[in-house]
Amino acid sequence: MAAPSGPVAASTDAERAMFDFVDAYDRAYETAALGHGLSVAQACVLGRLTRQIGMRELADELNCDASNITQIISRLEARDLVHRRPHPGDGRSRQIVRTSDGAALYAAFEESFEFARSATANLSAREQAQLATLLRKALNGTREPNS
Amino acid sequence: MAAPSGPVAASTDAERAMFDFVDAYDRAYETAALGHGLSVAQACVLGRLTRQIGMRELADELNCDASNITQIISRLEARDLVHRRPHPGDGRSRQIVRTSDGAALYAAFEESFEFARSATANLSAREQAQLATLLRKALNGTREPNS
DNA sequence: CGTAGATACTTGACCCAATTAAGTATCTAC
């Protein structure tokens, strides 16, 4: 199933288009991840590991509990995609790094996730710019101007 | 965590905007669902029950296994949000219907899921139409012209 | 120093989603 599936309410044409797009995006992401033996969560985590990063930081970025990260990292580590190393200055903290296997697998996953590339490829440069602008403007309507 | 979190690759500006939008949409959907004691999956299922529908049909629409639907419906039924009734013409099949509680809860969920409404509200009618057109065009690039 | 409280992570228990493999009941077709 994956994610928000099934359009919400009658709503407007624009809302339906948004929904359809989000639904397709989510499905494509999951399919690409599964194709490389990764769950969505694992792919998300692997994708964050372009630099060394602590568990806490990861949990905050992904908006979830630290214990959740512990188990995801443990599974990735069991497959040698990731490595825990002690933090030099802080004995409580671990730094997570991708192994070369992990980096290679993630690169392959990204390569196979062609949704966003295909989607933009179908638009002219001008249309791409327009779409990005409209999406950002729409997104701004959904948040209070916080902080 | 919820869904495709963490941008994929460097990519283009349009791709980043797509990702940010999808991510925000998914998070908002999940938050709204949780706010009414529903999981994402449960909200999706409840949302499909505007008409009587069989388990099989539900599974196909949501692109998942029938046994998955069985357990989701069972949980919803335990909370009296949904009801199984025998199919008049086919003894193997059950028709699922929302109870009035289920309909009320789903209406409240929809009401609280303001993401798509807020997003479109921030655009003029002309921009909304443009966005819908661009999203659909982008989406068309992601599929072979099948069937 | 030494201790109180915060912080980083882990562990265990629990719930839900999802898949797989079997199993039951019913239907269809020959």
Next chain:
DNA sequence: GTAGATACTTAATTGGGTCAAGTATCTACG
């Protein structure tokens, strides 16, 4: 009337997610 398909259920297993405790380490302050 029986073989095979179909609709659903059940049980087992995996993984994601949260919560409540627990351990180790760090920080601050007396």
